[in-house]
Amino acid sequence: MTIFSRVLGTGSYLPEKVLTNGDLEGMVDTTDQWIRERTGILKRHVAGPDETCVDLAEAAARNALDAAGLKPTDIDLIVMATTTPDQVFPSSACLLQQRLDIHGCAAFDVQAVCTGFVYAVAVADKFIRTGTSKCALVVGAETLSRLLNWEDRGTSVLFGDGAGAVILGASDEPGIISTHLHADGAYKDLLQVPAGIGNGQRGSPFMEMRGNEVFRVAVTTLGRIVDETLEAAGMDQADIDWLIPHQANIRIIQATARKLNLPMDRVVVTVDEHGNTSAASIPLAFDQAVRDGRIRRGETLLMEAFGGGFTWGSVLLTY
Ligand code: ACO
Secondary structure, three states: OOOEEEEEEEEEEOOOOEEEHHHHHOOOOOOHHHHHHHHOOOEEEOOOOOOOHHHHHHHHHHHHHHHHOOOHHHOOEEEEEOOOOOOOOOOHHHHHHHHOOOOOOEEEEEOOHHHHHHHHHHHHHHHHHOOOOOEEEEEEEEEHHHHOOOOOHHHHOOEOEEEEEEEEEEEOOOOEEEEEEEEOHHHHHHEEOOOOOOOOOOOOOOOEEOHHHHHHHHHHHHHHHHHHHHHHHOOOHHHOOEEEEOOOOHHHHHHHHHHOOOOHHHEOOOHHHHOEOHHHHHHHHHHHHHHOOOOOOOOEEEEEEEEOOOEEEEEEEEO
């Protein structure tokens, strides 16, 4: 019998503190108008001084467990996508495991920047399909605000903090239809945080992005991943009920929606309210659209993301 993984529940969490474009006008040489027109962002949430990435992840995970009607002890795999772990080690997944009082199951982080959640879902899906796991907690959580040079208007206006989670369970029906992952490290210099452990922590600890070049590669690459995903599933554009894109820039999202011939009311958009929350953006958007009743059981969803690395990928699923 073929095993599939199905979404049993979704959850999310946003820090209380909100930073509007107006607030940023007072911090850096920018305007609300420029940010709205070039990105679609109106505001973003920012973690408080004592709030960590695992705090956000825990809240989203508990939310998803409640939605699925499950207890932490039902989980037998934790995969956490983050670029902003609380510590170098233990992994954020292990820290989350401890918070949830789960013992013994595999727990690890996946680092693919903004594509992190797509990577994490793809990995968890493979654990479930092979019969290794029956119930996986997959989290995308970020405190990207801590990687920002607030004086760099090219990055500081774009990002926000948050967390989203899904519970995937084994099922004899899909579920996840397919996942597609890619990376090309040749683009490492276009989007990076140069500092690291291996180089004795030399280099800037803040994000550096050649935004315009990233934009151009993102639009063409996301167009290709849409084609690849539909072709692999033998589907066409009309089979997709909802696009849940990574939320980097409304113009990138609109370009992908055009490629799919989808009206914008079939696209889940949160970039206006959340900014770019990196690995958290897709599960945050997913949870929002499930909770407000837009996304219903049986509908076909396409998730796609592009981020530092470069990394890119997609998840096609029946909810
Ligand atoms: N406020 C006002 N002006 C600004 C700002 C700002 N915040 N930022 C840049 N500008 C100026 C620039 O200096 C430039 O001025 P100039 O013409 O005098 O030189 C002008 O605006 C245009 O700059 P561009 O960089 O060409 O603007 P663009 O339209 O490309 O928008 C943006 C910039 C929003 C960053 C866009 O390129 C983008 O969204 N890029 C992709 C981001 C992305 O998808 N990243 C991947 C995921 S993130 C991750 O993985 C961590």
